[in-house]
Amino acid sequence: MDILKFTDAHHDFRRRLRAFCDTEIIPHVDQWEADHDVPREMWRRMGRAGFLCTGVSPEYGGLGGDFIYSLIVTEEMSRTAQTGLAAPLHSDVVVPYIDSFGSEALKRKYLPGCVSGDIVTAVAMSEPAAGSDLAAMETTGVERDGQVVINGAKTFISNGIHCDLVIVAAVDPAVENRHQAVSLYVVEDGTPGFKRGNRLEKMGWHSQDTAELFFTDCRIPVENRLGQPGSGFFLLMDKLQQERLTCAMGAVAAAERIVEYTIDYCKRTLVDGKPLARSQAVQFALVEMSSEARIGRTFLDKLIADHMEKKNIVVEVSMAKYWTTDMAHRLAGRSLELIGEDAALETCPMVRAFQDTRVMSIFAGTNEIMKGIAAKFMGL
């Protein structure tokens, strides 16, 4: 039985996207990784081709597609083995804040650009002294006379260099209860007082322009607030289910790619004239890796279906985020061990997979945070 119902339209979309990736992206990926950057133009190419923000309504230029389109984009982008052109982050994590909580004016102003790729987005939550602990956030947003003045620093912000629009979480220092003090603001590139730091050097995600962002008396119109003042926590909670699910989608896609590559490698690599895959120990490892990927896939598909039915599955999604991201990286590690000395070199694609998957258990709420959330909602 198929848990997710793919239509012909979905299949067709995947075919077109795959062709796009094969010709426009994959041939350049090694260069982007070496450059630690993706050409800004690529976002527009991808948007123009209709592969960004597939969930946005046609009214704003989007496809108005269901969440299966997001899954397809995540899977196909995973195949490209690059992280700079972070379409799922833009389309499924950041833009939905504007789409769901922005005023009609903000939506009209920004969504078409998000869809077309003229606007690249980022969301700025983490701070140097406050990673997963949102209550420790120090960036302030003070609303006065129709303006918001933002001060503070954010770090580990994906798309930090390219973003034209950043959603910033900031606290109102006048509000005692930290959970009612956070608001989300949309800040445009070029706003005075908004500066980017350097590109951060990371273990992996080399083509991804992760950066620090600085706000110094950065003034924006109060209309650029998403939702009510102090509703930030609520808005974040509302969207985190999808963000975590998106992480799990990326993790399962990565795991499947790792399994596929490793099986292929072991079948085609001869050692003393015999394919590696003829070794029983190698076979068992490959079976175990495949099993974990398939088991993770089935769980994920079920949660996607539930998510599309708008079920509250916070416990299950927290479980899926931690389990699938750990699993993907565990598989990458095993892949290196099977491949052996070839995997000591960066030219081996599994090295990139190993380095790229490592962050998955950290971002979008560490896996420890996920377990804490699950425990809380399980009533422990």
Next chain:
Amino acid sequence: MDILKFTDAHHDFRRRLRAFCDTEIIPHVDQWEADHDVPREMWRRMGRAGFLCTGVSPEYGGLGGDFIYSLIVTEEMSRTAQTGLAAPLHSDVVVPYIDSFGSEALKRKYLPGCVSGDIVTAVAMSEPAAGSDLAAMETTGVERDGQVVINGAKTFISNGIHCDLVIVAAVDPAVENRHQAVSLYVVEDGTPGFKRGNRLEKMGWHSQDTAELFFTDCRIPVENRLGQPGSGFFLLMDKLQQERLTCAMGAVAAAERIVEYTIDYCKRTLVDGKPLARSQAVQFALVEMSSEARIGRTFLDKLIADHMEKKNIVVEVSMAKYWTTDMAHRLAGRSLELIGEDAALETCPMVRAFQDTRVMSIFAGTNEIMKGIAAKFMGL
């Protein structure tokens, strides 16, 4: 979304079965475990109440239910924490051989008794010198003059003491190719030359009457052969998917029971006045255990649905059998660690769970055999 579609009839069946277990089984289980036996009469009670062989057609007295009934029986029997009244083994593993491959005469003769509980069945494959390796089987079945003469010994046979009917795998020594030499025969209790050994003393499954069986010039009519001569391997292969799936069903049910008990234990047990479940380390362990059980459950449900659609899912079922059985036992081990010194005593239900789940990775083809099968069918 629900992967499996439970109808009102299913729910009603479960309610009746649970009531039966609560009144007829559970109060006696500790005694049965201590006795290392279940009263033979219990099989009849269960059959008369309509809980055996739910898949057998009404024509032979059965319910003619779908495989979801088997799932329900497995789950509810798992709740009883005993293994002697091994309904799933009888209903979903052994009887299907007769139901699928028996002649009309055999079916008319035996199926009604299997359904009513008057006939308890067993399947005899393993031998002292041939566990998972069917090709090394030494028990012979020689057909001559309308009779079959069986000689050999079988071991680790569940229901070995109570069984009224045993399906015996035997090789024709005249056939060179071992894979074409095996036939399956139905042997009745009381047949001269058929003897039972002693009840085997095991780590767990104490109420289960596992035994050795001996055949010495045991003669049965050739009509008691299932299928064609030499078709044994084929018949076994045909039914093993369901047998392994049944194991996975038992494993997931056991895992869920372990999680349920452990969470409850940790919530209600105070240490220095504080519930165990308030400890963060305990919470994380409980979340991890719950996650594994849920992930296994989802994979299992998907495979049950596929199995009901008669899909060939040999790879996935092999994966599920190994992964879920390992998982169930891993959870039992973690449960003991969380419970602590209380779990050093057999009075702790998790000790029985620990001891009972241990065999799951061995029976119905060891988990190493499962991985070998998966590797083979994955083309490694």
Next chain:
Amino acid sequence: MTDLDRSQQEIRKAARDFAKGEFDRDQALELERDGIFPAKIWAKAGELGFLGLHLPEIYGGGLGFFEAALVTEAFCRQESTTGCALLLAGSGAECLWRSGGKALKARYLPAVAQARLRTAAAFIEPGVGPGFSSLQTTARREGDAWIVDGEKIHVLNGTGAGLYFVLCRTGEGQVSMLAVDGDSAGIAREDQGPRLGANMSGSGRVRFTGVRVPDGHLLGMPGEGLAQLTRFNDDAAVLLAAAATGIAAGALDRAQAYVQERAAFGRKIGAFEIIRDKIAEMTAQVESARATVRQAARRHDAGKSGTLPAVAKLVADRAAVAVADQAVQLYGGYGYMRESEVERFYRDAKALQLMLGGPGAMKNKIADATIGRKTGKEESKKV
């Protein structure tokens, strides 16, 4: 700089030979099934000087934890449950050695080393955690004696011990340890039934009702009970870790022999890559546990073992559980049968792992030593 000096090699060999000669497989199966202490073997081991090697020489020991660990490993390797029973026969005696008065030690310790006296650590009560803040058992002064009232559970050797080390409340916030003679009036013992493993030692529920204990039976000073317990846990961790190493080694011995003998699919199963892989993993676990336990014992003898006893127990228990589990698996269906022995090694390993508070307690101890105790009792907030 070899690993064992000549005398240690001789001790190990003697222990191996003794175990090989005296431990009987079939008898062990019976004793374990019925939960009976191997009294005869114990007596002989005491007679030959294999017990309490780490106690001072005047009490019948004179060597160290290192040598006691060697003997324990050798015993458990040959026969898991019997080995555990011999080690556990002197359960808690380290408290007496470390903190008891001279007269008390002279009276009881030689009997421990000579296998004339089984001792029992009576520490646990329902709902009492590592902080012992809710300890119920009390000892109050009455003249020149202490009057003990309370109930202990999970007392190994609980029904068979001649001397109990009882953790009691002797005043507000004051926990002390008393050595209570098993013959004292007012002690009621109840067997708690079969154990998961180490089932020759027996778990007992021991009720003390107005039990009169002479003053000299207080170990150390009033209020030193928890410190004594902490120290005891390290002593016991080293020896239990040695037992676990022995169980792991014994399970591996059996698995190695089995895979070289058992055939399937046309050859010895030891020729299959995946079986070889498992044997190698098991070997690595045994060797690594052994090295860790010896390091812990060596440093413990030198009085500076730090986190090593807890590390050794954590690591060796896991090795024992994993190796015995894998041995069961390698044996196939036979591994699940009692007569296979390895099924019992597996249960013993798991039971050993739960002792002294289990892995959680070991980890707490390690974390306390490395990053300090928790700051206050505040519950962790969750996001």
Next chain:
Amino acid sequence: MTDLDRSQQEIRKAARDFAKGEFDRDQALELERDGIFPAKIWAKAGELGFLGLHLPEIYGGGLGFFEAALVTEAFCRQESTTGCALLLAGSGAECLWRSGGKALKARYLPAVAQARLRTAAAFIEPGVGPGFSSLQTTARREGDAWIVDGEKIHVLNGTGAGLYFVLCRTGEGQVSMLAVDGDSAGIAREDQGPRLGANMSGSGRVRFTGVRVPDGHLLGMPGEGLAQLTRFNDDAAVLLAAAATGIAAGALDRAQAYVQERAAFGRKIGAFEIIRDKIAEMTAQVESARATVRQAARRHDAGKSGTLPAVAKLVADRAAVAVADQAVQLYGGYGYMRESEVERFYRDAKALQLMLGGPGAMKNKIADATIGRKTGKEESKKV
């Protein structure tokens, strides 16, 4: 019977002090990023006598693997990649020490110990497995010399070595080892690009075209190459395991400091139970790996290490990977950044694990020693 004698304690302290004083974090970040060998630190380490301690005294060593392991652990603990580079600088020199002629040893080994010569083990070729049955590189006699032709890959120090130990086919079924001077005509070196870890040592592709090697540069006798390789693998396993232990210990040091300093949810994260649990697990892995490596080194010095070098490498590599991985996790987002150091410790640990054939090769070795080599080459039939 303590663990380290006074001189060993002094060596360890000297190594720690040297590493603390000379290894610079920021410089290491740069060198590692660019794949540059830390030549200056290496020279100084050689000058001060920290290199090749396990070589004979006349060549600048005079101690044992135990001491060399102590130094390696201390170096890698302070600075993973630099420590690896210093160890790997003498890669393969054990082959020369064990099997080379006196003149050859006198010429090259002191230079290794004094950090004037980097050496490289040139063993691997594409598609050549542990049996070396398809080895392509050949050495044929021509007068009083050998002519070497062939190509090696994954040669650590491949572009920077002054001496290569080259495994060659010298006849039908005959594998031999030659020490080839890096200055010889006919050697072409190519950098294979950035490595996953241990990226200051560089992987090279080295092509030998009609390279003339004097007769005295043959190590041992023709046909002894595989035996030499086996022996070398044990030597190298002990030292690489020590490096892995150092990486694990260094990652733990950093994680401990971090959790005691970083705050979240209103307190230091080291106060959270789950963080304490992780630190305890990491500590257990480090201590257990260390004990195993020391046991292996001790026994290796005594010439009876058996499976221990392979066990030590298997266990210590896993400890290093797991502990560094967990350190990255404890650091959160910062742990994924290059400047955190622990991200590099993690990559180094994983790269180290792949050396000498990785875990699979270690397990094969252990299984060979415990249940014998495979019986023939027959493929396992599956059911």
